[in-house]
Amino acid sequence: MSVDRYLDRLFDRLAGTGAAGRRALTEAEDHLRSATEQGTAQGLSRVDAEQRAVAAFGPPDAVAAQLRAVHRPDAWLRPAFTGAWLAGGLGLVAIGVSGLAAEVFGRIYGPEFVAGDGPGVTYTAARCAEYLHLFPDAGGCAGAAATDHWGEVVQYRVLAGVLGLILLGTYGLARRRTELGEEAWRPPRGTVAVPLGVLFAVAGAGFTGISLMQLAYGDRAMLGANLSAGIVALAAAALCFLGNARKRRHPAGTAA
Amino acid sequence: MPSFLGMDLRGHLDLLLLAALRQTGPVHGYALITALRDRSGGAFDLPEGTVYPALHRLERDGAVASAWDTGTARKRRVYTLTPAGEVALATKRTHFDAFVAGVRAVLQHRAVMVP
Numbered sequence: 316m317s318v319d320r321y322l323d324r325l326f327d328r329l330a331g332t333g334a335a336g337r338r339a340l341t342e343a344e345d346h347l348r349s350a351t352e353q354g355t356a357q358g359l360s361r362v363d364a365e366q367r368a369v370a371a372f373g374p375p376d377a378v379a380a381q382l383r384a385v386h387r388p389d390a391w392l393r394p395a396f397t398g399a400w401l402a403g404g405l406g407l408v409a410i411g412v413s414g415l416a417a418e419v420f421g422r423i424y425g426p427e428f429v430a431g432d433g434p435g436v437t438y439t440a441a442r443c444a445e446y447l448h449l450f451p452d453a454g455g456c457a458g459a460a461a462t463d464h465w466g467e468v469v470q471y472r473v474l475a476g477v478l479g480l481i482l483l484g485t486y487g488l489a490r491r492r493t494e495l496g497e498e499a500w501r502p503p504r505g506t507v508a509v510p511l512g513v514l515f516a517v518a519g520a521g522f523t524g525i526s527l528m529q530l531a532y533g534d535r536a537m538l539g540a541n542l543s544a545g546i547v548a549l550a551a552a553a554l555c556f557l558g559n560a561r562k563r564r565h566p567a568g569t570a571a
Numbered sequence: 572m573p574s575f576l577g578m579d580l581r582g583h584l585d586l587l588l589l590a591a592l593r594q595t596g597p598v599h600g601y602a603l604i605t606a607l608r609d610r611s612g613g614a615f616d617l618p619e620g621t622v623y624p625a626l627h628r629l630e631r632d633g634a635v636a637s638a639w640d641t642g643t644a645r646k647r648r649v650y651t652l653t654p655a656g657e658v659a660l661a662t663k664r665t666h667f668d669a670f671v672a673g674v675r676a677v678l679q680h681r682a683v684m685v686p
Contacts, residue, residue, distance in 0.1 A: 335627070338648065342600055342623055345645045349601040350619075373618030381624035385631060503633045504655055 317362075318347045321369045328379035335386040347372060397486070397495060398502035402511045404482035409515065409551040411476010416543035418469045429539030430464035432457060436536075468540045505559050512555030519548030584625050586667055587615060589634060589660040592652045599640065599647040600626060626650055634659045 316324075322344055329336035347368045354364025372378070421429040438446070438456055446459035453459035490496040522545030529538050591607045592598065598606070603626075604619050629635045634656035640649045652660070 339623055339627070341646055342648050343620065345599070345647050346601045346604075346619060346623075348645060371619050373620035375620075377618070378620035378624065381621060382627065385624050385628045501632065 316366065316369045318344075318351060318365045318369060321347065321372070321375060325375040325379060328375055329382065332383060332386055336382065339382050343372070343378070393500045394502040394506070397500050398507045400482065400486050401502070402507050404479045404486060405507075405511060405551075406514070407475045407479025407482065409476075409479075409547055410472050410544075411474075411479055412551075413544045413547035414469045414472025414476060416547055417465070417472065417540055420539040420543055421465045421469070424539060426453075426461040426465035427458065427535065429461075429543070430468050430537055431461045431535050432464075433534060433536030504562060508555045508559035508562075512552045512559065515548045515552035515555060519545050519550075519552055521545070522548060583667065584617075584621075585629060585634075586660070586663040588622065588625055588629065589652060589656055589663065592635060592650060593657070593660060597649050597651045599649050603650065629656065632659075 322340065325343055326336075326340055329340060332339075347365070350368035350371065351361065351364045354367050355361055357364075359367065417429050438460060443456035443459070446456060446463055447453070450459040450462045453462050486495075490500075494500065522541045524545075526538060526542040526545055529535065529541070587607060588603065591603055591610065594610070595603060595606050600623055601619075604617065604622050607615055607617070607622075626635060626637070630637055630650070632655075633653060635650050636653050637648050637650045640647045
């Protein structure tokens, strides 16, 4: 088969692949012309050199099928899936850390600092009785309610963190033992760290800003809960950006 | 399917291409394939058309970058190893070394056990 005929067949089989197919066809032509030139330089006739070049290149069906597989429209889904998995795990772990921070705040500054109610919030006598039954040493209905809410803040956030650790653990395991470890599944560098860092930064600025406003206006409702979330989110954002910058300088490990 | 003495090379094609690209520096596809064949002493005489989909895949995954070189008689796509490609090469090489060591250990063990 001549080079031109081979390129015609390859062109037919790459129909519908757009720019990727056009690029592949240009590369194939350059390759086959170069191989033909080499063949003629070695003393082959042009016909023989073209036939040898075409034979060495492989059947157009197989080449086109492989190119189609690489450029199929859903190729981005795999790294997007693993990226979402990784980002979800890291986000949940950050929430868990904010739960631990809320625990520390509560122990240092008291449950009211973390989960105290705003001015004017009251409870029914029955509800107060429930809170005081749970926390008889809280020093009153408001204190008992704050202690209960503090426990909920810490508990739910830490549970989210545990779920995040499970997600990250299974991700690591899946990367070692399944095809998720292959390059095709790996999110390109920065595609997890940067968006996640931006998300953390926005959340951190929001929660910290709310906390500062509360301090300015003397509103202590859920102040510690907001502050712990803000501080941890800002720290997580810094870690994301620093980690990404470090990987750019010293590429090693995962690409995300 | 790329093969060497009947063995499937698909799992090692990326490693071979990344390693060859690291040694050659920026290069177009034909020269890369020629380098691969020459450096293997002709052992890796791949169906040359299969190398381009592999290069496209490596580029999609960020391991190589490419750009058109229009300074030659024909328009050519020149490939370069990226920092992520360096990492991928080191990882694949580690895995390959472990694989070879494992196979060799099994073969040597068998040679001892079965005289």
